[in-house]
Amino acid sequence: MGADRYGIHGGRYVPETLMNEIIHLEECYEFYKKDPEFNRELSELLCKYAGRPSILYYAEKMTRDLGGAKVYLKREDLNHTGSHKINNVLGQVLMAKKMGKTRVIAETGAGQHGVATATAAALLDMECEIFMGKEDTDRQALNVYRMELLGAKVHAVTSGTMTLKDAVNETMKEWTNRVEDTHYVIGSVMGPHPFPMMVRDFQSIISKEAREQILEYEGKLPAAVIACVGGGSNAMGAFYNFIPDESVRLIGCEAAGRGVDTDKNAATIANGSLGVFHGMKSYFCQNEYGQIAPVYSISAGLDYPGIGPEHAHLHDIGRAQYVPVTDDEAVDAFEYLAKTEGIICAIESAHAVAHARKIVGSMDKNDSVIICLSGRGDKDVAAIARYRGVKIYE
Amino acid sequence: MNRVFKEKVFSEKAFIAFLTAGDPTPQATVEFVLEMERAGADLIEIGIPFSDPMAEGPVIQEADLRALSGGMTTDKVFSIVEEIRRVSRIPLVFMTYLNPVFYYGYEPFFARCKELDVSGIIIPDAPYEEHFEISDVAEKYDVDVISMLAPTSENRIKMIAEKAQGFIYLVSSMGVTGVRGEITTDLRSIVAAVREVTDTPVAVGFGISTPQQAQDMASLSDGAIVGSAIVKLIAQYGQQAAPYVYEYVKGMKDAVRKA
Numbered sequence: 295m296g297a298d299r300y301g302i303h304g305g306r307y308v309p310e311t312l313m314n315e316i317i318h319l320e321e322c323y324e325f326y327k328k329d330p331e332f333n334r335e336l337s338e339l340l341c342k343y344a345g346r347p348s349i350l351y352y353a354e355k356m357t358r359d360l361g362g363a364k365v366y367l368k369r370e371d372l373n374h375t376g377s378h379k380i381n382n383v384l385g386q387v388l389m390a391k392k393m394g395k396t397r398v399i400a401e402t403g404a405g406q407h408g409v410a411t412a413t414a415a416a417l418l419d420m421e422c423e424i425f426m427g428k429e430d431t432d433r434q435a436l437n438v439y440r441m442e443l444l445g446a447k448v449h450a451v452t453s454g455t456m457t458l459k460d461a462v463n464e465t466m467k468e469w470t471n472r473v474e475d476t477h478y479v480i481g482s483v484m485g486p487h488p489f490p491m492m493v494r495d496f497q498s499i500i501s502k503e504a505r506e507q508i509l510e511y512e513g514k515l516p517a518a519v520i521a522c523v524g525g526g527s528n529a530m531g532a533f534y535n536f537i538p539d540e541s542v543r544l545i546g547c548e549a550a551g552r553g554v555d556t557d558k559n560a561a562t563i564a565n566g567s568l569g570v571f572h573g574m575k576s577y578f579c580q581n582e583y584g585q586i587a588p589v590y591s592i593s594a595g596l597d598y599p600g601i602g603p604e605h606a607h608l609h610d611i612g613r614a615q616y617v618p619v620t621d622d623e624a625v626d627a628f629e630y631l632a633k634t635e636g637i638i639c640a641i642e643s644a645h646a647v648a649h650a651r652k653i654v655g656s657m658d659k660n661d662s663v664i665i666c667l668s669g670r671g672d673k674d675v676a677a678i679a680r681y682r683g684v685k686i687y688e
Numbered sequence: 689m690n691r692v693f694k695e696k697v698f699s700e701k702a703f704i705a706f707l708t709a710g711d712p713t714p715q716a717t718v719e720f721v722l723e724m725e726r727a728g729a730d731l732i733e734i735g736i737p738f739s740d741p742m743a744e745g746p747v748i749q750e751a752d753l754r755a756l757s758g759g760m761t762t763d764k765v766f767s768i769v770e771e772i773r774r775v776s777r778i779p780l781v782f783m784t785y786l787n788p789v790f791y792y793g794y795e796p797f798f799a800r801c802k803e804l805d806v807s808g809i810i811i812p813d814a815p816y817e818e819h820f821e822i823s824d825v826a827e828k829y830d831v832d833v834i835s836m837l838a839p840t841s842e843n844r845i846k847m848i849a850e851k852a853q854g855f856i857y858l859v860s861s862m863g864v865t866g867v868r869g870e871i872t873t874d875l876r877s878i879v880a881a882v883r884e885v886t887d888t889p890v891a892v893g894f895g896i897s898t899p900q901q902a903q904d905m906a907s908l909s910d911g912a913i914v915g916s917a918i919v920k921l922i923a924q925y926g927q928q929a930a931p932y933v934y935e936y937v938k939g940m941k942d943a944v945r946k947a
Contacts, residue, residue: 305818306815306818308813308815309812309813309815309836309859310815310836310837310840310848311839311840311862312840313815313817313838313840313844314840314841314842315840453746454739454740463742466742467742467745467863470862470864471862471863568790569790569791570813571787572740580787580791583763583791584789584792585738585739585756586739586740586787
């Protein structure tokens with residue numbers, strides 16, 4: 295198994311035009327990840343700019359209410375820009391700058407990754423262009439303006455289904471147009487090698503901190519780590535340092551939309567099959583001729599027809615378990631966490647909270663679980679109001 | 689190594705034409721292919737439409753989506769080729785993305801190619817490093833996996849050219865398929881680097897639309913490949929496009945002959 299593979303998954307399925315660039319990128323990454331100066335600068339950005347380490351919060355009221363294992367929330371929502379996305383973006387943009395690039399491009403679904411990329415580009419003096427599905431620019435108009443405030447140019451993608459997968463297509467195409475001075479900041483543990491590995495490494499700080507924190511608070515490892523999965527970057531980050539700890543269950547929560555039995559979902563492990571797309575071999579939602587299927591979730595960040603190759607591998611070997619969570623369950627959990635703990639989390643993260651509500655009650659009181667709260671929910675408030683039929687006038 | 693390329697397609701400077709299968713209808717695709725043969729095309733690339741064609745510009749991407757929404761499937765593409773084969777021996781290759789082929793199954797896919805005398809396949813998202821996916825099965829059925837070279841290939845040229853089958857598809861410019869005003873890449877030096885290691889023919893594609901461009905590209909290589917300009921005519925004239933496609937291809941082949 296080569297470094298670019300996770301079992302049968304992964305690889306580098308990109309046009310020849312990009313091959314030299316991604317090979318170069320891999321070499322640079324291998325250099326910088328061992329470079330003390332790079333690591334010092336990145337660590338300083340993460341701590342003094344993005345606000346790391348993020349706290350591991352003991353959700354006492356939720357624990358009491360569910361009546362089982364102790365619930366801890368890894369508060370990635372408290373990072374600068376409001377989600378885990380900043381961890382990866384600071385790493386990639388800092389490296390791109392050192393590689394001599396002057397421009398970064400990125401796809402975004404809900405806008406979290408776009409905002410994070412625009413932020414890092416502003417801070418590190420890089421040109422920035424963001425590609426976002428037309429449907430998502432409408433759903434998340436505020437994030438579009440936020441990116442523009444940060445100095446980025448936002449392109450509304452009108453091809454295909456006009457959502458996240460199409461935004462990835464267009465960003466990849468733009469990269470083949472202009473690779474010399476441009477780095478593509480892929481936002482999740484997906485795409486061609488070395489992206490799944492690199493993004494995982496940058497996000498693995500989540501589990502590095504969480505593991506130390508839980509050992510300090512509980513004196514033992516948690517029984518489970520629960521995170522939402524679209525492409526899977528916060529989940530991969532939250533799982534990674536627990537993978538060797540076999541007693542720790544790793545649970546990824548996929549978007550089941552209106553239900554896994556309907557045609558309105560984005561549950562890749564539940565409904566997908568093996569394929570090759572967006573530069574990687576992994577599981578994808580597709581039809582009987584290998585055409586990528588339109589997917590749906592209330593959460594623009596989980597509205598993606600594939601899953602990162604390392605997740606696909608963790609699923610194959612049974613190390614992680616992937617469960618579907620519906621829109622209804624996620625919205626209930628979104629409201630539940632707000633009322634119980636006073637935390638408005640991202641609708642993506644609410645998928646993980648929803649699954650925790652199903653399983654924590656039957657777990658041993660002496661055990662603990664960690665939920666990765668990948669982002670904050672300000673961006674979702676209007677959509678949740680719409681979902682509940684409440685009219686808001688701004 | 690399929691012999692059709694050296695013996696037939698590239699017996700003189702070649703004009704290679706692309707169209708998307710099923711755009712606007714399967715019957716029209718059969719008709720257009722036969723018209724292009726009559727107009728002098730040496731090889732036809734038949735595009736198997738894909739929902740997310742990562743290397744295509746808007747013209748071919750929209751053709752793919754038109755074909756798919758018209759109900760085109762991989763099996764129906766094979767039926768189109770079956771129709772063509774009732775009346776024509778024109779050399780054919782498929783152009784598509786890896787996923788439709790992977791999902792169909794490499795074994796049944798390439799077996800069907802052989803039955804229908806499809807001589808090669810071009811898969812933009814299967815670069816040299818990932819050819820192992822398909823190379824054994826394709827070879828078993830005498831289907832050449834066409835290698836691509838790009839303006840950024842540099843130190844990869846020799847490695848790729850040495851293993852190339854059929855012909856080498858030289859991508860003229862950065863970016864995706866589509867009509868371009870001018871082509872600025874130093875293609876001569878890439879072709880020269882290829883010639884150092886192999887006599888496999890080289891054809892240039894991406895961005896070619898005018899007879900002059902076709903002549904220029906064919907003069908520095910072994911042929912010119914045109915897709916978007918033809919697909920544009922088909923988009924414009926729909927089922928009535930046959931005479932326009934014929935005239936266009938004839939003009940392009942005449943230009944290539946002068947190279």
